Amino acid sequence: MTFYxxxxxxxxxxxxVTEQSTQISYKTLLSxxxxxxxxxxxxxxxxxxxxxxxxxxxxxxxxxxxRAVPVLITEAIDPSFLTNLMEAYHPEYVFSPxxxxxxxxxxxxxxxxxxxxxxxxGYTGESQCHDQLALLLMxxxxxxxxxxVRQSYKNINSNAEAISQYLQIEAAxxxxxxxxxxxxxGLSIINSHLLxxxxxxxxxxxxxxxxxxxxxxxxxxTTFGGVPYIYxxxxxxxxxxxxxxxxxxxxxxxxxxxxELSAQFADYCTHKSIKFIVMYGQTEATARMAYLSxxxxxxxxxxxxxxxxxxxxxxxxxxxxxxxxxxxPGELVYRGDNVTMGHAENxxxxxxxxxxxxxxxxxxMAQRDEDGFYYIVGRKNxxxxxxxxxxxxxxxxxxVRTVGYDCACTGVDDNLNIYVTxxxxxxxxxxxxxxxxxxxxxxxxxxxxxxxxxxxxxxVMYSALN
Amino acid sequence: xxxxxxxxxxxxxxxTFLLEESALENDPVYNTIAEWDSIGHMGMIAALEExxxxxxxxxxxxxxxxxxxxxxxxxxxxxxxx
Numbered sequence: 244m245t246f247y248x249x250x251x252x253x254x255x256x257x258x259x260v261t262e263q264s265t266q267i268s269y270k271t272l273l274s275x276x277x278x279x280x281x282x283x284x285x286x287x288x289x290x291x292x293x294x295x296x297x298x299x300x301x302x303x304x305x306x307x308x309x310r311a312v313p314v315l316i317t318e319a320i321d322p323s324f325l326t327n328l329m330e331a332y333h334p335e336y337v338f339s340p341x342x343x344x345x346x347x348x349x350x351x352x353x354x355x356x357x358x359x360x361x362x363x364x365g366y367t368g369e370s371q372c373h374d375q376l377a378l379l380l381m382x383x384x385x386x387x388x389x390x391x392v393r394q395s396y397k398n399i400n401s402n403a404e405a406i407s408q409y410l411q412i413e414a415a416x417x418x419x420x421x422x423x424x425x426x427x428x429g430l431s432i433i434n435s436h437l438l439x440x441x442x443x444x445x446x447x448x449x450x451x452x453x454x455x456x457x458x459x460x461x462x463x464x465t466t467f468g469g470v471p472y473i474y475x476x477x478x479x480x481x482x483x484x485x486x487x488x489x490x491x492x493x494x495x496x497x498x499x500x501x502x503e504l505s506a507q508f509a510d511y512c513t514h515k516s517i518k519f520i521v522m523y524g525q526t527e528a529t530a531r532m533a534y535l536s537x538x539x540x541x542x543x544x545x546x547x548x549x550x551x552x553x554x555x556x557x558x559x560x561x562x563x564x565x566x567x568x569x570x571x572p573g574e575l576v577y578r579g580d581n582v583t584m585g586h587a588e589n590x591x592x593x594x595x596x597x598x599x600x601x602x603x604x605x606x607x608m609a610q611r612d613e614d615g616f617y618y619i620v621g622r623k624n625x626x627x628x629x630x631x632x633x634x635x636x637x638x639x640x641x642x643v644r645t646v647g648y649d650c651a652c653t654g655v656d657d658n659l660n661i662y663v664t665x666x667x668x669x670x671x672x673x674x675x676x677x678x679x680x681x682x683x684x685x686x687x688x689x690x691x692x693x694x695x696x697x698x699x700x701x702x703v704m705y706s707a708l709n
Numbered sequence: 710x711x712x713x714x715x716x717x718x719x720x721x722x723x724x725t726f727l728l729e730e731s732a733l734e735n736d737p738v739y740n741t742i743a744e745w746d747s748i749g750h751m752g753m754i755a756a757l758e759e760x761x762x763x764x765x766x767x768x769x770x771x772x773x774x775x776x777x778x779x780x781x782x783x784x785x786x787x788x789x790x791x
Contacts, residue, residue, distance in 0.1 A: 449747035452739070453771040476751050480767045630748055673727075677743070684727065684744060685752040 245377065245396050246403060246438045247307045253440035256414055260444040260462050261297050262454075269440065273308075275301040275356065280309035282353045282361055283336055286371040287311045288593065290328070290349075292318040292339035293425040295445045298359035300424065300433065302338045311336075312372045312593070314379040314391065315425035318343060321678075331389045331589045333366040372593045379587060380427055382526050382633055392526045393584040393593070399434060401580035402529035405551040406435040409534055410492070410520070414440040417489075419464045421450065421473055426631070428497050431530035432468055450476045463489040470497030470631030472657060474504055483511045492518035492537065498628035498656050499619055502545040509540035523547035523619065528603055529581040532556075533617060546616040547609075554579035556617060558609060572620050575609035578602050628656045629686050642679055643672055651695050651703045659687035662708055664695060715790050717760045718783070722776060725753040738775045761788055 250258075253269040260266055267275075279302050283289060289306045291313045293299050306313040314332065316325070318340055337349040341360045349362035377399050379391040406412070418436055420443065422429035436443050444462050448455040450473060458464075469477070474495060493512060495505075505521060512519035518537035524530045533556070535548030550556045558566040558573035566573040578601055585598030608621040625636040636652040639661065643650035649664040659682065663672055672689055676682055696707035712720065719733055726744040728737065739745055745753070754770055757763070757779075763786045765773075773779050780790050 449750075451747040451750040451771060452774075453768075456771060472748060472751075476747065479751055479754060480770055485767065677727075683746065683748040683752075685725075685748055 245307060245400055246434075247304055250437055250440070253414070256440045257442040258437065258440075259297055259300060260417075260442055260458075262446050262448070262458065264458075264461060265297075266442075267297060272301060272304065276305035276308055278305070279338065279354060279356060279361060280305035280311075283309040283311045285310035286374075287335040288314060288332060288369070288372060288590070289336040289338055290314050290316055290332075290334045291425075292316055292320070292337070292343075293423060294318045294340060295420040295424055295429075295447050296358070297445065298340070298357050300443075300445065301356070302359060302361075303424070303433075304437075306338070307377065312376050312378060315430065316381070317423055317425050328389055329364070332593075333369050333590050334364060335366055335369065337362045337364060369590055370594050373584070373596060375597070376584065376593060379593075380425065380430070380526050382586075388638070389588055391587045393587050393595070394529055395584050395597070398529040398581050398583050401553060402431065402531055402551075403434040403438045405553050405579075405581070406431060406531055407439055408552045409536075410435070410494070412436060412439045412441060415465075416441040416491075417444060417463060417465045419444040419455070419459050419462075419467050420446055421467045421469055422497075422631070426497075427524070427526040427530045428468060428470065428631070431524075434530075450480065459487070465489055465491045466493065468494040468496065471495070471500045471504075471628075472630045474500055474508060478504065478507070482508075483514070487515070487517075490515070490517050492520060494520045494522055496522040496524055496531070497631035506541065506544045509544060512537075513541070521547060523617075525603070525605060527583050527599075528577060528579070528605075529583055531581070532577045532579070532603075532605075535616070539616070543612075543614075543616045546612070546618050548616060550577070550579070551581075554581070556609075556611075558611065559604075569611050569613045572608050572610045574623055575605045575607045575617065575619070576602065577605060625652075627654055627659055629659060629682050630657060632681075634659070634680060634682065639676065639680060642675060646671060646675060648672065649695055651705065651708060653705050653708050654687075657686050660708070661687055661689050662692045662695065663689055664692055713791070714761075714788055718757070718780065718790070721753060721756045721760055725749060725756055733776055736775050736777045739773070757783070761786065763788070 251273055256269050257266045258269045258272040289311050291302050293315050303313055338361045341358050350364040352360055353363050354361040375395040376393055377396045378394050412435055418432050424430050446458055509519050519540045520537050521535040523533040531551055533547045533550050535546050555578045557576050559576055560566055560573050582599050582601045582603045606624045607619050609617050609619050611617055627634050639652050640650045651662045654660045669689055696704045698704050769782045
C-alpha cells in the first residue's frame with residue numbers, strides 16, 4: 244500500500260493549482276487518476292512522459308493506484324533515445340502529451356484525458372514487475388543510458404514521511420514546481436505534499452519567466468526548492484530585493500551550493516524571516532538522506548547536516564572500515580528504508596528484488612565535525628553534477644571518442660572541461676555534447692590540446708590537465 | 710574594431726545561443742530554441758550586463774522574452790539601437 248491509496252481523506256482540499264489557475268480538489272484528482280488507472284493492468288509497466296501539468300500528475304497517481312509501475316521520463320526526451328528505451332523495457336502502456344507525441348506512434352489509443360493520451364503498445368507476455376516495485380526514475384539527465392533506479396513502495400512512503408516530518412509539512416503549505424516531476428527532487432516535493440493534503444502549484448515556467456512569479460503571488464506560494472543553478476538565478480534576479488510575503492521556507496539540494504552563495508542565502512532568508520534548508524540526497528536513496536536544520540544555515544554553512552528521521556550515516560575508509568572521530572574524510576554510507584532496490588538496465592531487471600538491503604554507498608566523500616554535522620568534500624567516482632543532473636566524465640570521454648578524437652574531462656559541478664586532441668571541428672564536439680549529453684553550453688568548455696598527458700601505465704594524468 | 714550597440718547585442722545572442730546572425734531576423738523567442746532555456750537566459754543576461762556595463766532590474770530580466778523585446782528593454786538603460 245502507498246499513501247496514494249489514502250489521500251482520499253483530503254477530499255475537499257485543493258490538491259493541484261494549474262498554470263491556468265484552476266483549482267483541483269483531492270476528490271477530483273483521484274477521480275481523474277482512477278479514470279486513467281482503470282485502463283491499466285496491475286504489475287504492468289507504463290512510460291509516463293512527464294510535464295508539470297495536471298494530466299501528468301493525475302497519470303502518475305492513477306498508475307500507482309492501479310498497482311502498475313510508472314517510468315517517469317521527461318517529455319523532452321530525444322525520440323531515438325525513447326525508441327531505445329521502448330526496446331529495452333517493453334512497456335505495455337505509454338501515457339504522453341498528445342500535442343508533442345503522436346499517440347499512434349506508441350500504439351492503440353485506450354483513453355484520452357485533456358492533452359494526454361494513454362496508448363497500449365502491443366507488448367504482451369512480458370515478465371511481471373516485482374511485487375514491491377513502485378516506480379522507475381532515471382539517475383541523470385544524460386540522454387545515453389537506459390539505466391533507471393528501482394524504487395519500492397516502502398521507499399516512497401518512508402521518504403515522503405521523513406521529509407514531511409523534518410520540514411513539518413502541513414495541509415496549508417503550497418509549493419510551486421521549479422523542477423521537472425521526473426527528477427527525483429521535483430517528485431519528492433509532489434509526494435511529500437500530496438501525503439499531507441497540501442496544494443501544489445504546477446507550472447512549466449521557470450524562474451526566468453514573469454508568469455512563474457505571477458503564479459507564485461496569485462496563489463500565495465509558501466515554498467519551493469532549487470538545485471544550485473536555481474540559486475544562481477535567484478541571485479541574478481536579486482532575490483534579496485523581492486517582496487514575497489507568503490514564502491515560509493526554501494530548500495536546496497541536487498548538488499553542492501558554494502559556501503559563499505549558501506551563506507548569502509542564509510542571510511537573505513533570515514532577513515526575510517524565511518527558513519533556508521540545505522539538503523542532500525540521491526535518486527538511489529529515493530530522494531533525501533540528510534538536511535541541515537534552518538537554525539544552522541549560517542553557523543554550519545557548507546554542511547549537508549544530519550541524516551533524515553529514520554536514517555543513519557557513517558564514513559568508511561578505503562578498506563571499508565568505519566571511521567571514528569571527526570574531521571577525517573571517508574566514503575559516506577547511508578542506511579534507511581529509503582535506500583532503493585537497485586538499478587535496472589532492461590525489462591528483465593524489473594523482476595529483481597532488493598539488491599541493496601537498505602545500505603547505500605553514496606560515492607561521495609564526506610567528513611563529520613565534532614558536533615556530528617556532515618560535510619561533502621569530494622567524490623569517489625568521476626562524475627559531476629551539471630545543473631542538478633549527474634554526468635559521468637567517463638561517459639563524456641567515450642562519447643567524444645566515438646567521433647574520432649581523443650579526450651579527457653575534468654571540472655567541478657556546473658563547469659566541465661573537455662580536453663580534446665586536435666579537434667579540426669570544435670562545433671562538432673560541442674554539438675555532440677549539447678545534444679547527446681543534454682548539457683547546456685554554458686556549463687562546459689572545449690579545450691584543444693596537442694596530446695593528453697599519459698602516465699607509464701597508460702592512464703590519463705588528470706592532475707596534469709588543470 | 711569598435712562594435713556598435715547592435716553588433717554587441719547580436720554578438721551576445723549568437724554566442725550564447727549558437728545562432729547565425731541571419732537567424733536573429735526571425736526574432737528568436739525564449740524557450741523555443743534549444744539553447745535558450747532558463748540556464749541560457751541567465752548566461753545571456755550576464756553577457757549583456759557585461760557587454761553594456763549595466764545591471765538589469767528583476768522585472769526586465771523576467772520580461773526579456775524575445776530578441777526584439779530585449780532591445781526595447783535595454784532602451785531604459787540608455788542603450789540605443791539605430
